[in-house]
Amino acid sequence: xxxxxxxxxxxxxxxxxxxxAEEPRRRRRPPVPPAAPPVPALRLAPGRLRTGIAAGAGGxxxxxxxQARPSARLDVLFASGAHLTGLLAGYGVLVLLxxxxxxxxxxxxxxxxRLARRHALGGRYVLGLIxxxxxxxxxxxxxxxxxxxxxxxxxLLSYGAIAAATAGTALLVAVGITSARSVRxxxxxxxxxxxxxxxxxxxxxxxxxxxxxxxxxxxxxxxxLWSLAHALVAVLLVWYRIxxxxxxxxxxxxxxxxxxxxxxxxxxxxxxxxGVDHLRAEPxxxxxxxxxxxxxxxxxxxxxxxxxxxxxxxxxTVKALGDHTRRVRRLRPGTRVLATGPFGxxxxxxxxxxxxxxxxxGVGITPLRALFETLPGGPGDVTLLYRAPDAASxxxxxxxxxxxxxRRAALHFLLGxxxxxxxxxxxxxxxxxxxxxxxxDVYLCGPPAMARAATASLRRAGVPAARIHSEDFDRA
Amino acid sequence: xxxxxNATRTPAGAPATAGHGAPASPVARARRxxxxxxxxxxxxxxxLLTATVTPAAPPAPDRPPGTASSDVAQLSRD
Numbered sequence: 001x002x003x004x005x006x007x008x009x010x011x012x013x014x015x016x017x018x019x020x021a022e023e024p025r026r027r028r029r030p031p032v033p034p035a036a037p038p039v040p041a042l043r044l045a046p047g048r049l050r051t052g053i054a055a056g057a058g059g060x061x062x063x064x065x066x067q068a069r070p071s072a073r074l075d076v077l078f079a080s081g082a083h084l085t086g087l088l089a090g091y092g093v094l095v096l097l098x099x100x101x102x103x104x105x106x107x108x109x110x111x112x113x114r115l116a117r118r119h120a121l122g123g124r125y126v127l128g129l130i131x132x133x134x135x136x137x138x139x140x141x142x143x144x145x146x147x148x149x150x151x152x153x154x155x156l157l158s159y160g161a162i163a164a165a166t167a168g169t170a171l172l173v174a175v176g177i178t179s180a181r182s183v184r185x186x187x188x189x190x191x192x193x194x195x196x197x198x199x200x201x202x203x204x205x206x207x208x209x210x211x212x213x214x215x216x217x218x219x220x221x222x223x224x225l226w227s228l229a230h231a232l233v234a235v236l237l238v239w240y241r242i243x244x245x246x247x248x249x250x251x252x253x254x255x256x257x258x259x260x261x262x263x264x265x266x267x268x269x270x271x272x273x274x275g276v277d278h279l280r281a282e283p284x285x286x287x288x289x290x291x292x293x294x295x296x297x298x299x300x301x302x303x304x305x306x307x308x309x310x311x312x313x314x315x316x317t318v319k320a321l322g323d324h325t326r327r328v329r330r331l332r333p334g335t336r337v338l339a340t341g342p343f344g345x346x347x348x349x350x351x352x353x354x355x356x357x358x359x360x361x362g363v364g365i366t367p368l369r370a371l372f373e374t375l376p377g378g379p380g381d382v383t384l385l386y387r388a389p390d391a392a393s394x395x396x397x398x399x400x401x402x403x404x405x406x407r408r409a410a411l412h413f414l415l416g417x418x419x420x421x422x423x424x425x426x427x428x429x430x431x432x433x434x435x436x437x438x439x440x441d442v443y444l445c446g447p448p449a450m451a452r453a454a455t456a457s458l459r460r461a462g463v464p465a466a467r468i469h470s471e472d473f474d475r476a
Numbered sequence: 477x478x479x480x481x482n483a484t485r486t487p488a489g490a491p492a493t494a495g496h497g498a499p500a501s502p503v504a505r506a507r508r509x510x511x512x513x514x515x516x517x518x519x520x521x522x523x524l525l526t527a528t529v530t531p532a533a534p535p536a537p538d539r540p541p542g543t544a545s546s547d548v549a550q551l552s553r554d
Contacts, residue, residue, distance in 0.1 A: 141534060
């Protein structure tokens with residue numbers, strides 16, 4: 001039996017013949033998934049990125065170690081420490097910028113959420129290293145020149161590069177303060193972002209100072225290599241954060257085609273353009289969307305695709321959680337859209353098992369809806385659990401039921417308040433719904449509290465952490 | 477899902493163009509061109525930076541005299 005889907009972006013898969021009674025165990029050919037990109041996307045594995053960053057830090061340490069002169073003199077000890085911490089801080093700033101350069105191979109392999117978390121964690125280390133560098137350098141100079149700390153500070157600041165680096169440090173401190181969770185919650189996104197852009201100026205000011213350091217300035221090749229590292233990161237930033245989005249905007253000419261209600265406070269936005277297939281967006285990925293209309297153009301927000309790309313059309317499903325998302329409901333057809341991406345690693349490439357459990361909470365259904373339709377597999381291989389407070393809060397229900405029927409996939413709506421007496425995400429409840437749960441890959445997407453609770457339950461139910469795939473921006 | 481180890485092998489009797497010396501796909505060629513372009517631009521920028529940025533710095537106590545920092549800078553300050 002085939003099912004007519006109500007949504008234009010859901011095209012039922014090829015009909016499957018009804019099971020024959022005399023051949024109950026015969027394997028059925030799995031439904032044909034939509035055409036995959038012809039050339040696989042490049043992906044840098046998270047482990048490789050970690051190894052690369054650690055190797056770079058090792059190289060920087062080696063650069064210092066080969067040139068440092070052992071001595072028990074106090075000024076030498078201070079200066080040696082200052083140079084090591086300064087080098088590592090300079091390298092750290094470079095890594096932080098690289099993580100946010102939106103290089104596709106890194107974004108698709110590591111995942112934007114992991115990158116953001118590492119960027120946030122690395123920022124704390126870098127600020128610590130800069131503080132240590134400043135204190136050690138000041139003490140070293142004071143001891144070396146037999147001056148008090150204030151005189152030494154004044155003397156150091158008379159050097160243009162050091163004054164520039166001090167200004168850069170002040171900018172980085174401002175970035176750090178505004179990124180602290182308690183402060184960021186009170187700031188508008190645009191304000192936080194404007195302050196964050198100051199980090200680019202800080203990096204440039206710091207770079208000038210680094211070239212004067214004895215470890216870098218000691219040799220022409222070292223200076224050139226250090227400059228090359230900075231120049232490459234700058235080129236990547238300009239290319240992937242400016243050139244690529246502008247080129248994509250001109251090439252694809254994306255515009256809002258339709259806005260439709262999906263449930264209480266939830267709308268789907270259909271965006272159509274030219275050659276959208278060339279964006280090579282995979283189910284489970286997201287774009288950063290900027291709608292060019294009053295009140296929305298200044299901010300680009302990430303929304304996952306809630307359907308595979310079809311007929312040059314992208315679809316996102318958005319829940320009104322703030323001013324910006326509320327305005328999305330009032331978008332008119334024809335509104336120009338700038339989309340950068342695709343980003344994210346919550347895609348089929350993470351799958352390691354035949355059986356897959358998709359576990360969605362609230363509007364977290366959006367990327368999983370796209371995966372539910374497209375993940376390759378036969379009947380019974382894919383299960384979707386959708387947690388929502390009540391039936392009215394379930395979005396895309398008809399589509400999900402149609403996909404489940406077509407693929408013979410299991411679909412369960414787990415309804416009830418999050419503080420109810422029965423927890424449908426408890427390990428036993430999950431095992432009741434999915435008896436061989438430990439044999440599954442789990443894709444998880446939902447509100448942070450739900451995702452944390454579900455992860456803990458899955459772990460207790462025997463699913464290894466490496467097989468729980470989720471994207472979590474809350475801890476970034 | 478892992479790709480089978482023999483996924484890139486040329487099937488028996490298949491034309492030789494499917495093997496190692498096959499022409500790169502347009503996407504792969506574009507990727508290589510982009511990487512070369514970005515690297516070249518970076519190298520050019522690095523060369524300019526190396527040649528033009530020579531900031532001053534105080535003498536470094538942990539280095540032999542005369543080796544620290546930019547020569548020009550040291551001469552101008554010491």
